[in-house]
Amino acid sequence: MSFALEAEGLTKTYGAVRALDDLSLKIPAGGVFGVLGPNGAGKSTLFRIAMGLVRPSSGVARLSGAPAGHASSLRRVGAMIETPRYPPYLTARDALKMLALESGARDVDIDGWLDRVGLTHAADRKTSTFSVGMKQRLGLAAVFFTRPSLAILDEPTSGMDPAGIQEIRELIRRLAAEEGVTIILASHQLDEVRRVCDRVAILSKGKLVAEGPVETLTGQKPALRLVAAPVAQVLELLGDQGRADGPDAVLATIERHEAPALIRALVGAGVDIHEARWREADLESAYLDILQAKEPADAR
């Protein structure tokens, strides 16, 4: 298995503060990987070490097998560390052109990328006049326009309104699918992580406290909640895949693609279906449980 990012015994101290504490983590290549944790958990420090902005106090970090921060490892990586900032005198188009020159990318379709992130109308506006959301979108274009194999996105929706968050989330999902890039995403938006990420790592006080697929961490798979009558008949049809959820509802633990066939079967069997809705895995509860379980352990 190849890894997009590997950390082995990674420690970073700033004076008395230990931002990363002997962190070991392997993030597999492919898909979207979420890094969660409260403020000060070490997410940004991990990314800054990966991108060569900060040197570790001890331990090793590797990007796609090459030493992190080294020019050879950064060539195929795009990163947006915290809210992107740009020299205020540059327009959006100039900012991308400057970054393309810096990367040695000669054949970048700058206008095409501005269009993809919805900034064509602001291409010739100075970035100093941009809203946070516009800066984030320009930052995403700057991450993806050199066609990296790995993209590191640190809080890509921080400081944005709900509509902006939704927009950026869709954009990330679309770019990940269209460009086939491994994405490592840090976010406080647990709903965003649950919707976008395949696997998740949770950091606390610079240490890894949990890691795995979202479903494993939440302890439950997404389930189809059916309000139907008679419930007993639905439960009988579902067998092990069904369980009652109140007097008139059933939770069907099935894959998404199985839903249409199940509904057809239930209707064919004479069941009245009043409502069918997916209940997503509750990452927020799992996240808080994991962190709370970690706190007493630390206190001891």
Added chain:
Amino acid sequence: MLADAFAAERFRLLRDRGALFWGVVFAPAAGLVLSIGGELFARRLMKGAPVIPVDLVGRMVKALAGGASPITGLFVLILAAAVLAGDYRWETWRLLTPRNGRANLLLAKLATAGVAVAASLLLYALLAAVGGLFSAATSGSPFTAYHGEALSDLAGAFAISWLQLMVLVALAAVVGVVTRSTMGALVVGLVFAFAQSIVASQLREPTWKALAIPAFSGDLLKTALLMPHSVTDDPVPWAAALAVLLAWAIGLSAAALALFQRQDLTRE
């Protein structure tokens, strides 16, 4: 690659109109305005004074030789601070560092500042010639030939002033990296420029201590080049003076590079 970083820095500076105006254009343009204004004023005060022939090359050499004064140093420092420490101010290192090597990024900035300083000096010379043409056109002064080796004097004055200004640029690089501040780079550079100029003006003999001051070495080289008969009969230690200027510029650049490569960019 260094060439990529240099192309990006050049592109960026050309878009930074504030830094370009103050760092490259303002001082030569102000010099031209003051020269023309002063000449018109003097002509009005001294009506009937004899017409002085205009030496275009002489004016250009003088402008180039004076291009490393502390006042012009101030404007070069504005440019150097913007180019070398701007990414701390704008917190944009995190945008650049993952795209190119740190050494390339800083060397490209030094090279870009060097090109801008050269452009500013050339503008000084060009506008000094424009001032001479204005003077000749408005006063009817005849032109006169330059008494000296025009090409070597022009090139020599340009090279020495450029090297003196590059010492300030390299100092701005070190201070910019250490303080992570454009203002720090500007203020420390300015204090250094004025202090060395004042100290150098008090010294006469080219001792090692005196030569160690870049302003003294630069002025000594220019005097030896442009007024070879005005200096003492003793041979001028031009090689030592040149070595001092080079050592300052290269040493400070190397220090900036070493510090930057080891620096944690935690906020920027």
